[in-house]
Amino acid sequence: MTAPLLALEDLRVRFGGVAAVDGASLTLEHGTFTGLIGPNGAGKTTLLRLIIGIVRADNGRIRLDGRDITKLAVSRRARLGLAMSHQIVRPFRSLSVLDNVALAAGRRRTRDPLLSLLHVKRSTERARARELLDLVGIGDAADAEPAKLPLGYLKRLEMARALALEPRLLLLDEPLAGLNHSEAHRLADTIAGIHQTGTTVLLIEHNLAEVMRVCRRLVVLDQGRVIAEGEPRAVMADPKVRAAYLGEAPHAAA
């Protein structure tokens, strides 16, 4: 039996006195498409940041393909096939949209600082970047400065940049937020298409309609813990989930 792609074992993180993630365990099998939902403050983003390595766990283990990566640096994890698209966009403002993606596409060239000095040509990476920008639907903004683009574009730039890493596990933090209905629908289709090419996807998204449409499996997080997981419809019917998640919806909207 092969190890799952990702296994989280009893992860805990405290920020000051608040337990953001409080004993979360989760496994992602190869090639799966999982939606991660939960009320605001449930610890979804923190969990993603733990996986990518921006936040360090106080307790617990993270395994990628059976290998313990709990203490591995962020850049090393990226090179092992983890990529994340952030909820709060962070483009490189000094680079064009195209170069934002091309730089990620050239991760083999930037792996070693000294060897990176030997390479000048960027055409292959730029061509790849252009394909990815077209894929997420912002090919028209390739030469623009990120600072001049609306949020909807920057969200998709985040995703194109994550895809440029050719990840084995793609972590998406609310990629659809800030997009209008048809844009969101199209991007969700794109994500489903990426999944079909063999990439494992973990998606945080508040747009439940799209989540239910594209995800094969749902994980519900509440107060830093996994309270339910499984087939989307079955999970949404779970009384525990309704209480924690849907029950609080009116408050969350206020």
Place this chain on the structure above:
Amino acid sequence: MAYEITLLTIIGINLILALSLNLITGFCGQISLGHAAFYGTGAYCAAILTKAGLPFPPALLAGGVVAGLLGLIVGLTSLRVREDFLAITTMGVGFLFLGFVRKQSWLGGELGVSGIPAPGLSDLGYMVLAIGIAAAVALFSLYVRRSWMGFAFDAVADDEDTARVIGIGVAGYKLTAFALGTALAGIAGGLYAHYARIIVPDTFGFTLSVTILAMVVVGGIGSTWGVIVATVLLSLMPELFRFVNDYKLLLFGGLLLLTMRFSPGGLAGLTRETWHRLRRNQGRNREQVDDGTAARS
């Protein structure tokens, strides 16, 4: 003629120094207020070695290597502290260097090192050497900027956290920038020591660190051409206006401040802006000629 040769030699040395800081601060975004310490390290190291009988070329290289190693150690602090705190830390390194050198009798203490052997070149030959190395450093800078190293530096300077997420080993790049930049500063120091033939600790103080930073910032952080122009201008200033020498810290500190406040892109940024404005105006004029039918680009 002798005066011009002296001046050009100094400009060559200053160019190496400013371009070396530009690698660290301009390309990789790591501020340093203690660059004079590495210049001093190279100067002392090369001077001591030629006085001990080593020929000039290997002594010059050794100065660069020692300065680069020291730079690597200081670079390690850049992995822990950022921005303002890094500025203060590197400033501290500058003072530490001075404090150390002043108390070492084997380095001549306050009196410094004198009687440094002649490098075995004519004044003109030495000028050609200094300008030649400066040109090589400038070409290297332009190349780095175009290479994938420069590409990754851009990302590190822009947003370290995001750079990590796309697989860039930020620590490795910062250390590379520090080692390269400080090694080149060490070479500039060795050149200076064998041009002046006498070195004293005070030459390598805070004033010099600020002067070098002013050359980089006034020229335009990260722009090789901008830094070259600013370095030539700021090197000539004390020569053209004698009073500048007495108010160096005030003047260069002031220039630094004014540039950061009013034109953060420095001379390079100003030129770029003016160029774009001219082009835009030209474009507008053409549109008027075309009776407004031309689409705006």
